[in-house]
Amino acid sequence: MFKKFSVKEDVSGSTSLKSSVQRHVRNSLLEQLPLLSQPAYKxxxxxxxxxxxxxxxxxxxxxxxxxxxxxxxxxxxxxxxxxxxxxxxxxxxxxxxxxxxEMQVLDELWPKNEPLGITKCHERINIYTVSSVPIFFNHFDGPFMPTLRVLHRYPALLPHVQIDRGAIKFLLAGAHMMAPGLLSKGGVLPDGLAKDAIVAIHAEGKEHACGIGRMSASSEEIRKAGKGVAVEVVCWVGDDFWKLKEIGL
Incomplete structure (x- = not known):
């Protein structure tokens, strides 16, 4: 999604969302990412x-x-x-x-008195910002995904899968993750992950997530097949989106 991303070429425009739309986004985030509704302490x-x-x-x-x-x-x-x-x-x-x-994790990322901005990009990608800092994004009207920087702050936002050491170089090149990289000795594929679930991609021996992806099949189907694409990579450490620290309003 962000293998080749340029603000000059791929951004259509930025604006602040209306209050009613912000409420809808907030409710959707709390529903899709349960950790955001947990208490947060200052x-x-x-x-x-x-x-x-x-x-x-x-x-x-x-x-x-x-x-x-x-x-x-x-x-x-x-x-x-x-x-x-x-x-x-x-x-x-x-x-x-x-x-x-009473404060929630979401309030730390997006204080209630701060407006939520949206930057619309080509291929129907939406980037949601607070004070110009990207915090979430989605494709068209698909599920909300945290940026990798947000995921590093709150690792439990997404379920984890893990690739073995041999697959790291392919991930950092933007390639999709194949089933053998998750099913090998250094890989981890939890049970119960559904097709199209958004997951954090961890790597053997690394502390933080190296990427975010979408399950191309369920855990059971991937184990049964033993080959083919297991996770479609959306973004990864070092891509153009990772380098983008501020955008829009």
Missing amino acids: EGGETAAPPAEPAPAPAAEPEEEEEPVKGKGKGGKGGKKGGKGGKKAKKEEVPAPAEDK
Whole structure:
């Protein structure tokens, strides 16, 4: 898909999506890539939460000690009111980390206050961007796929297959992955992958995914055939799309 990609030659135009379309895209992403709906925590939220809890405690304790001394006088009532005020302050501090818990992984990639841009390319390829940074793409109205850089941040976004060492050079040249490369000793082909499933292509001995592809047949069919194309490669490390760090609006 991106073996030969040029912004000057292959890009038709870029624009910001309407709010209604953005909502549709967000819902589709959450449905197609379940990890995006998982809770995400900001570092600032976790570090800011603990100091907030002990703050009301010192204010509440002295007031409780003063109540027996002042008895039922007006001062005592004032102390009680002060104590209630301390409790209210504590309730206001606690919800802060709860907001962070409600954040989703998708919110880290695409904050809700940021518009989503789309860059339309030839061959009906759509690249979705936030602040000009590509995060997802798809072909026509097909499934959404993360960019490889996003996949490296969130490896669990896609199911994994693994090719053996001998197939790495072919992957980095943009060739489709053949069944023997997945069925050999260094390869890994999980059970249950359906035809047309989008997968992360890992390589033997490498930490991060080297490419993204589409299953040309199910896991069972590939094992049964033992030959032929197993994964149609969409993009890979080092292709023109990988080199593209910003595009569009």
